[in-house]
Amino acid sequence: xxxxxxxxxxxxxxAAPQYAAPDPPTRYSDSFEVVPILKDERVLxxxxxxxxxxxxxxxxxxxxSGSPDGPxxxxxxxxxxSYTAPDGTxxxxxxxxNENGYQPQSDLLPQAPExxxxxxxxxxxxxxxxxxEDAAIARGESRGPSASxxxxx
Numbered sequence: 143x144x145x146x147x148x149x150x151x152x153x154x155x156x157a158a159p160q161y162a163a164p165d166p167p168t169r170y171s172d173s174f175e176v177v178p179i180l181k182d183e184r185v186l187x188x189x190x191x192x193x194x195x196x197x198x199x200x201x202x203x204x205x206x207s208g209s210p211d212g213p214x215x216x217x218x219x220x221x222x223x224s225y226t227a228p229d230g231t232x233x234x235x236x237x238x239x240n241e242n243g244y245q246p247q248s249d250l251l252p253q254a255p256e257x258x259x260x261x262x263x264x265x266x267x268x269x270x271x272x273x274x275e276d277a278a279i280a281r282g283e284s285r286g287p288s289a290s291x292x293x294x295x
Contacts, residue, residue: 203223
């Protein structure tokens, strides 16, 4: 009996799927597009100023310049980058980075509404009601929460 069980276990182990490690991907294969660098100009000055301009064969472009003119020697940068979005939309972003942070500008970035923007009537009504309640509290006329209100149980 033990021999039968041992033979069944050996047959089961032999029938189990064998997993092998996949072949490592090649560094360059047909699934990768080789994109040529069309332009790569870099300038670094002794005083810390720099600039670079890079353009690739698939339409990506980046140019930037900077100098240590910011507060306490911080580097102030300005430049732009552009590319084509997957949906075909051309994207151009101009930016400045200084003591006020990174400040991008692009027609594709969301814009805050112009101020003053119209305030909905329900918001004005809530502001007026809150002002009335504050005035009543200041006059000592506030009754506080309703006595019929009970905390949830």
